[in-house]
Amino acid sequence: MEKFIPLSIPNFEGNEKKYMDEALEQGWVSTGGEYITKFEKAIARFLNTSDVAACQSGTSAIHLSLIEAGVKPGDIVIVPPLTFIAAVNPVKYQFAVPVFIDCDDSLCMDPIKLKQFCEEECSFVNGVLIYKSKEVKAVIVVHVFGNMADMVSILEIAHRYNLKVIEDATEALGTHYTDGPFAGKYAGTIGDFGAFSFNGNKIITTGGGGAVTANSLNAVSHMCYLSTQAKDDIHYYIHNEVGYNYRMTNIQAALGVAQMEELPEFIRRKQVNYELYKELFKDFEFGKIMPFRSGTASNKWFYSLEINRDKIHVPMREIITSLEKCGIQTRAVWGLVNEQIPYHDEFAYKLEKAPYYADRILNIPSSTQITTEEIEVVVRRIKDVLRGFINE
Numbered sequence: 586m587e588k589f590i591p592l593s594i595p596n597f598e599g600n601e602k603k604y605m606d607e608a609l610e611q612g613w614v615s616t617g618g619e620y621i622t623k624f625e626k627a628i629a630r631f632l633n634t635s636d637v638a639a640c641q642s643g644t645s646a647i648h649l650s651l652i653e654a655g656v657k658p659g660d661i662v663i664v665p666p667l668t669f670i671a672a673v674n675p676v677k678y679q680f681a682v683p684v685f686i687d688c689d690d691s692l693c694m695d696p697i698k699l700k701q702f703c704e705e706e707c708s709f710v711n712g713v714l715i716y717k718s719k720e721v722k723a724v725i726v727v728h729v730f731g732n733m734a735d736m737v738s739i740l741e742i743a744h745r746y747n748l749k750v751i752e753d754a755t756e757a758l759g760t761h762y763t764d765g766p767f768a769g770k771y772a773g774t775i776g777d778f779g780a781f782s783f784n785g786n787k788i789i790t791t792g793g794g795g796a797v798t799a800n801s802l803n804a805v806s807h808m809c810y811l812s813t814q815a816k817d818d819i820h821y822y823i824h825n826e827v828g829y830n831y832r833m834t835n836i837q838a839a840l841g842v843a844q845m846e847e848l849p850e851f852i853r854r855k856q857v858n859y860e861l862y863k864e865l866f867k868d869f870e871f872g873k874i875m876p877f878r879s880g881t882a883s884n885k886w887f888y889s890l891e892i893n894r895d896k897i898h899v900p901m902r903e904i905i906t907s908l909e910k911c912g913i914q915t916r917a918v919w920g921l922v923n924e925q926i927p928y929h930d931e932f933a934y935k936l937e938k939a940p941y942y943a944d945r946i947l948n949i950p951s952s953t954q955i956t957t958e959e960i961e962v963v964v965r966r967i968k969d970v971l972r973g974f975i976n977e
């Protein structure tokens with residue numbers, strides 16, 4: 586039996602056990618305790634931003650952002666089709682209406698189509714963008730697989746049309762601009778709101794968990810307040826707004842503090858492994874490793890092999906099953922959100938690239954503890970499997 590090489594598994598090489606034991610010994614296991622503020626400070630320092638609120642998931646971070654952005658029932662929120670559905674579901678939690686805008690070759694939202702939608706499908710009246718008599722309030726931009734979306738162009742459009750920008754940076758902790766007007770700025774700190782996730786498969790994990798940041802201190806503290814049931818008086822239980830149970834626990838945060846210590850090393854390994862994959866797949870005729878945006882340093886969380894569909898015609902499912910049989914776990918990119926049952930009646934604007942890439946991308950093993958030898962095995966097996974389909 587071959588050794589199984591997983592797609593992406595968590596890495597606990599540091600102080601995880603030590604800090605979690607400490608949290609247990611102190612008895613602080615719930616949503617109070619010093620690890621929560623330590624974790625928030627560590628993230629804020631890393632992102633070079635002033636304030637971060639830790640919460641229970643990336644999904645809740647996006648939901649809190651939508652609430653804080655003032656998204657109300659019946660409003661329009663612009664979203665991507667090529668993403669994990671958790672980026673879009675919170676729009677429904679607010680009884681708002683998603684409109685799907687295509688991606689570009691970065692897999693992130695295409696600013697050209699975003700602009701076309703605003704110009705050609707909407708009207709701009711008294712500073713408000715209107716689509717089919719509904720107010721367009723916000724846009725959710727996902728930095729897919731750790732690749733920075735074109736924030737320079739997207740923010741320009743958002744400012745012109747008074748749209749709030751919510752960055753879904755759940756996959757992009759550490760990704761930042763190195764050039765241009767946003768040089769030094771991190772994904773999640775460029776728009777109005779930024780959401781992060783620490784689910785098990787993300788670059789750092791707290792088991793489940795998330796964090797939210799915003800370009801206004803008041804917004805962050807208000808989202809934190811909402812995440813703890815909107816308590817206005819903790820002794821006498823006064824609540825002046827409808828709150829949520831969205832706060833992170835101290836045990837999760839203890840894990841998170843340890844993971845934050847390792848994050849720079851995790852990113853370094855992701856980069857080294859990415860370069861190795863790129864080298865090994867160079868000149869391979871049936872697939873190529875997709876690039877990350879120039880002018881940025883990506884955390885290179887997930888690697889994408891774009892299958893050459895002129896040559897390889899078998900369904901993705903067959904490729905994945907064949908690789909699984911030889912011990913390599915891979916994954917197709919997500920089913921498009923606009924094609925899922927809860928969303929198939931919503932408006933999708935000129936989708937071309939999203940279905941194109943959905944049919945071509947294979948995500949390949951990217952754990953931080955994968956060895957050089959394992960990467961060589963992965964590449965060899967993928968090449969063999971794809972070549973096998975040609976000879977059939």
Ligand SMILES: *Cc1c(COP(=O)(O)O)cnc(C)c1O
Binds near residue numbers: 641642643644669794
């Ligand atoms: C992981 C992820 C989320 C959700 O994060 P959770 O912590 O699992 O709620 C949202 N959007 C994208 C793009 C993700 O990859």
